[in-house]
Amino acid sequence: MRYDSITEAIGDTPLVRIDPSVHGLRNVDLYAKLEMLNPFGSVKDRAAWHMARPGLPEAVRRGETVVELSSGNTAKALALIAGLHGLPFKSVTNRMRVPEIKDLLLLLGAEIEELPGQSECLDPMLTEDPLTLFHQELTRPGSAHLHTDQYFNARNTQAHAEGTGPEIVADLQGRAPDWFVACVGTAGSSTGVAAVLREHNPDVRVVGLVARKSEFIPGIRNIDEVHEVGLFDPGTYDTIEAVGTDEAIDGMLVLARRCGILAGPTGGAAYTGTVRQLRAVQEELPEPTTAVFIVCDRGESYTGYVRRHRPELFDRPPVKNSVATLTDTEVESAPSITPRAAREWLATARPLVIDLRSPFAYAALHIEGSLNIVDELFGELLRGGLPFGKRQPVLLACPVGDQSARYAALLTRMGHPDARSLAGGIIAWRDAGAPLVRD
Numbered sequence: 389m390r391y392d393s394i395t396e397a398i399g400d401t402p403l404v405r406i407d408p409s410v411h412g413l414r415n416v417d418l419y420a421k422l423e424m425l426n427p428f429g430s431v432k433d434r435a436a437w438h439m440a441r442p443g444l445p446e447a448v449r450r451g452e453t454v455v456e457l458s459s460g461n462t463a464k465a466l467a468l469i470a471g472l473h474g475l476p477f478k479s480v481t482n483r484m485r486v487p488e489i490k491d492l493l494l495l496l497g498a499e500i501e502e503l504p505g506q507s508e509c510l511d512p513m514l515t516e517d518p519l520t521l522f523h524q525e526l527t528r529p530g531s532a533h534l535h536t537d538q539y540f541n542a543r544n545t546q547a548h549a550e551g552t553g554p555e556i557v558a559d560l561q562g563r564a565p566d567w568f569v570a571c572v573g574t575a576g577s578s579t580g581v582a583a584v585l586r587e588h589n590p591d592v593r594v595v596g597l598v599a600r601k602s603e604f605i606p607g608i609r610n611i612d613e614v615h616e617v618g619l620f621d622p623g624t625y626d627t628i629e630a631v632g633t634d635e636a637i638d639g640m641l642v643l644a645r646r647c648g649i650l651a652g653p654t655g656g657a658a659y660t661g662t663v664r665q666l667r668a669v670q671e672e673l674p675e676p677t678t679a680v681f682i683v684c685d686r687g688e689s690y691t692g693y694v695r696r697h698r699p700e701l702f703d704r705p706p707v708k709n710s711v712a713t714l715t716d717t718e719v720e721s722a723p724s725i726t727p728r729a730a731r732e733w734l735a736t737a738r739p740l741v742i743d744l745r746s747p748f749a750y751a752a753l754h755i756e757g758s759l760n761i762v763d764e765l766f767g768e769l770l771r772g773g774l775p776f777g778k779r780q781p782v783l784l785a786c787p788v789g790d791q792s793a794r795y796a797a798l799l800t801r802m803g804h805p806d807a808r809s810l811a812g813g814i815i816a817w818r819d820a821g822a823p824l825v826r827d
Contacts, residue, residue, distance in 0.1 A: 395469070397427040398437050399551045403559040403680070410646045411663050415675040418662065419565070420649060421556060421682045423577075428465040430685035431552075435576050436465035438547035439536040444473050447534040453477065453499075455533040459484050460607055461685055462538050462574075467496040475534070482746060486606055488689040502748050540618035544576035545583075552577060553584025556680055564589035567679035569662040571597045571608045571654045572628070575620040577682060582624050596625035597661040600632045602719070602790035606693060607654040607684055612788065633697050633712065635660040640687055640694070641701075652690050655683035696764075709770045709802055711794040722797035724809040727820040730783060739781035739806075742766065744791055745814065753824040755785065755817065763791050770795075774802055782807040789813040 391397055402425060406418040423431035440454065447454065454470040456462055459481035470477035478499040484490040493500060538544050557564055564585040570578035575596075582594045599610040611630060614620055622628070639656030643649040651659070658681040666679060695702050697712050707713070725733060733739060741758035743750050750760040761769070763786065769775045776782070782799065784792035784807065792809040799807035810817060818824060 394427050394472070395437050398433045399426070400555060401425050401552075403556060404647075404649070406647060406659075410642065413663065413666050413670060415673065415677060416666055416670075417676055417678045418666075419560075419678070419680045420643070420647075420651075420655075420659070421552065421680055422649065423552070424649075424651060424655065424683050424686045428461075428468050430461035430465065431577050431682060432461035432685075433465045434547040434551055435538060435544040435574075436462055436469055436536065438550075439538065439541050439543045440466060440469050440534065442543075443534045444469075444475075447475060448473055450532070451475075452532055452534045454536070455480060456536050456538060457481065458538060460486065460489055462536075463493055463498065464489065464496070466536060467493055467498040471497065478533075482748060485604065486689060487692055492689070502746070538574050538576070542619075544574055545580040545619055548577045548580025549583055550580075552682075553581040556581065557584065557588050560678065560680075562588075563678075564592050565678040565680045566591070566674070567593045567595065567662070567666065567677065569595040569597065569658060569665060569679065569681045571605075571631075571658050571661075571682070571684065572614050572620065573607050573609060573654075573684075575614070575624070577684075579619060579621060579624050581682075593626050594624060595661065595665055596628040597631050597657055598628060599657075600630045602794055603633050605631070605633060605636045605653050605657055606690060607652070608657060610790075612790075629661060629665065631657045631661045635664075637694055637698055637701075640690075643683070644687065649683060650687045651683045652685040652687045653693065654685060655681075655687075658682055658684070707771055709773070709798065711767060711798050714794060714797050714801070718797045718801060719794055722793045722809055723800060723807065724789070724793060724796065724811040725783070726811050727817045727822050730808075730810055730817075731822055733781075733783070733808075737781045737806075739783045739808075740776060741783045741785065743814070744784060744786045744795065749787070749814075751827040753814070753818070753826050755814075756823065756825045758785065763795070766795060770798060770802070774799070774804060778804055783810060784808070785810040785814055785817070787813045788815055 402422045403419050411418050426433035454466055454475050454477045456466050457480050463479040467477040480501045568585055572578055578596055585592045598614050599605040599608045601610050636653040636657035639660035640651055643651040643659055662681040700706050741755050743754050743758045743760045744763040784795050786792040789812045796807050796809035
């Protein structure tokens with residue numbers, strides 16, 4: 389095959405059958421759509437090119453900067469596309485959580501601006517959120533940027549309605565699968581593919597996978613975040629199910645070790661979620677049943693992520709004092725306190741207040757007198773034991789109270805008698821009218 393541009397290699401990715409001896413499901417033909425084999429390495433190549441392409445000639449003429457609110461694969465693809473056209477690229481995010489991706493973006497010449505966003509993805513309802521204000525500025529007429537706007541741009545979905553979905557149907561000899569399972573990030577790929585599949589098979593079961601509350605899987609929103617995405621339509625999915633970090637990593641290992649597919653955590657989560665869904669209804673499935681899931685990207689950029697959660701895979705001893713080892717029961721029973729009760733507690737017991745958010749979010753607004761220790765760093769501190777005495781009461785705060793609950797549970801397990809999570813997080817504190825200060 390000969391191409392005049394690397395962008396011509398986007399799409400036409402393989403649909404690979406997973407051997408039944410691997411997944412263990414009777415009378416099920418399970419296929420992986422290998423979007424990791426797009427030239428820039430992910431499913432986002434399609435959307436990035438489809439969103440940027442119409443505006444590139446004018447952007448080149450005016451010397452504009454390509455901008456996207458992204459900290460992952462969309463940013464990577466757009467950085468490469470911008471470079472192809474001699475344009476700079478700027479990634480705006482509230483937090484780069486995968487160091488390898490950040491390093492790669494810098495290597496590609498991208499500018500990275502981290503703003504103090506209050507949630508992991510853009511929430512247009514948070515009108516005072518710096519990330520939201522930046523988005524509003526970019527979308528104003530006359531902006532000196534080519535803003536691809538992945539959370540709201542219909543061309544994100546269209547890229548998959550015109551490409552990914554029809555490719556799946558063509559590779560299945562003109563028919564749609566019985567099941568389609570997709571992880572939900574911007575919701576562009578799942579929405580676009582689902583629409584095409586339903587045109588060929590109105591009975592196709594579409595399953596959306598999200599991360600469990602308070603767990604981070606790169607490229608997947610959790611159940612709270614997904615409703616903040618402009619392209620997300622709950623009507624697209626017959627059901628939405630949650631997957632956990634360990635399930636994502638387990639799926640990565642199966643795909644790599646048994647199938648030769650070097651998938652990232654999102655692909656691992658998609659595989660595990662698909663098998664789990666089908667196994668639960670296996671006795672009711674028609675014979676044969678066809679199912680498809682998407683492998684979104686490659687695994688090489690996530691070795692640090694896997695090492696933090698599963699050190700034993702790298703010949704390192706398991707970490708005893710880690711939130712990754714907590715059970716759901718421990719997290720659900722973690723001591724918490726409402727904003728109103730917390731204000732009274734602050735005045736009487738004078739607890740140490742630890743704000744687990746990013747430095748940017750902390751600098752924007754925080755509880756007066758609180759100490760900013762980003763959650764990953766706080767986790768590292770706890771691996772060596774309690775960093776403060778047991779007589780010191782502790783109040784933990786994060787954006788919405790999910791991550792702080794996990795650390796409150798861990799401190800309780802470690803024997804701290806009075807560590808509490810701020811219920812609802814800094815957002816609940818703000819909504820209750822409690823005072824916040826800024827640096």
